Amino acid sequence: MNEVKPRLWRLARVDFDPVRQRPVLLYPEGAMFLNDTGAEILALCDGQRTVDEIAAVLSAKYGADVTKDVTEYLSALVERELVVDA
Amino acid sequence: MPKPPTTLLAELTYRCPLHCPYCSNPVDLARAAAELSTDDWKRVLSEARALGVLQLGLSGGEPMLRKDLEDIIEHARAVGLYSTLVTSGLGLTAPRARRLKDVGLEHVQISFQDSDPSVAEHIAGIRSVDKKRAAAAIVKELDFAFSVNVVLHRANLDHIGEIIELAASLGADRLELANTQYYGWAYENRAALIPTKEQLDAAEPIVDAAVKRYRGRMQIVYVLPDYYQQYPKPCMGGWGNVYLVVAPDGRVLPCQAAWQIESLAFDNVRERSLSWIWEESDAFRAFRGDAWMQEPCRSCERKHLDFGGCRCQAFQLTGDARNADPVCIKSPQHHLIDITTADVPYRYRVFEHAAAST
Numbered sequence: 001m002n003e004v005k006p007r008l009w010r011l012a013r014v015d016f017d018p019v020r021q022r023p024v025l026l027y028p029e030g031a032m033f034l035n036d037t038g039a040e041i042l043a044l045c046d047g048q049r050t051v052d053e054i055a056a057v058l059s060a061k062y063g064a065d066v067t068k069d070v071t072e073y074l075s076a077l078v079e080r081e082l083v084v085d086a
Numbered sequence: 087m088p089k090p091p092t093t094l095l096a097e098l099t100y101r102c103p104l105h106c107p108y109c110s111n112p113v114d115l116a117r118a119a120a121e122l123s124t125d126d127w128k129r130v131l132s133e134a135r136a137l138g139v140l141q142l143g144l145s146g147g148e149p150m151l152r153k154d155l156e157d158i159i160e161h162a163r164a165v166g167l168y169s170t171l172v173t174s175g176l177g178l179t180a181p182r183a184r185r186l187k188d189v190g191l192e193h194v195q196i197s198f199q200d201s202d203p204s205v206a207e208h209i210a211g212i213r214s215v216d217k218k219r220a221a222a223a224i225v226k227e228l229d230f231a232f233s234v235n236v237v238l239h240r241a242n243l244d245h246i247g248e249i250i251e252l253a254a255s256l257g258a259d260r261l262e263l264a265n266t267q268y269y270g271w272a273y274e275n276r277a278a279l280i281p282t283k284e285q286l287d288a289a290e291p292i293v294d295a296a297v298k299r300y301r302g303r304m305q306i307v308y309v310l311p312d313y314y315q316q317y318p319k320p321c322m323g324g325w326g327n328v329y330l331v332v333a334p335d336g337r338v339l340p341c342q343a344a345w346q347i348e349s350l351a352f353d354n355v356r357e358r359s360l361s362w363i364w365e366e367s368d369a370f371r372a373f374r375g376d377a378w379m380q381e382p383c384r385s386c387e388r389k390h391l392d393f394g395g396c397r398c399q400a401f402q403l404t405g406d407a408r409n410a411d412p413v414c415i416k417s418p419q420h421h422l423i424d425i426t427t428a429d430v431p432y433r434y435r436v437f438e439h440a441a442a443s444t
Contacts, residue, residue, distance in 0.1 A: 011231040019138040028193040031140045
């Protein structure tokens, strides 16, 4: 999983919901509300960076090792086919 | 205050070129009042977005029979809704598809009745297979998100492997395989439609294998038939919880089959705001949460998993929408679930146009 280069499913996009004041992942027949951390992770899923590289960016930003959290979050989205390996 | 809804199904018209015997539209279609105007729909969509709706399904009947579909979709896009067109595919010509793309339609869902053209046309009651295939090709050409949906029943369930291959060959991103739910015309036709347990058991491993095989290429959603389940489905994710339907005449329903619950009065967007209907109306409050539940639901450990099942089915089969869905093995009326099959002709969906406008 950690060498995977994640990107969003081509039919999914991140939008912002002004009613709930939250980012949301929209895709055919679905909407998944994101917290700010989730949105931050997905913004780094450009199909170029690996999961480890994304985790390194966020670990540096927050001054703590978030590799496990990032990996779990993206694994769940890969399982749901909302994120794919570029 | 209830939490905001996420999904609105806009039934733009009950008019349809197909005559499918499993349609969930009202059986007494001729009684339907005049359809909402373009301005009505635009107001409804603005109100829906302000209320929190993100996903818009444009359905019917056949929504492409509305000449103002482009205006409605353009408005949906402008207010920030993700639009899905749920269509038979009939009438989806290349120029019209291009216009729908230009105004912001994102996702097209085309129904297919079977992999076998002669069976498909027997079910639809009309020549339609070539037109559907042509529509699918146009949808792919224009790079819409594309789903195929197939309602399953006794006449096509044995073809499930071929149906999956058909959807893949059409280039579908998603395939919805939904066993018939017995409301509306489907309830009238249930003896002719209901599959056997053997058919369902044979279909399951074929679907499971295909889900794995097509992973990453085509998402497959398989909806089981609740008549053969032990516990009911978590209908609509809970009554008045995430979903609402606006019928062609402007009535607002918690699900597309709720029109049949005669003990409820449904408010209309011609008279009330969508937010008032969602938050305050008797029909939406009737079965929200769990205070309405009776036994065996009230003390059931599953009540927050399935919400007592389907209110429409409870009403249809027991005469009281507050009862447990009789699909549930704990229901004292479970014996009302009738899985008797009979090789009788379909009673086809018909709709005389006289009552409709636009």
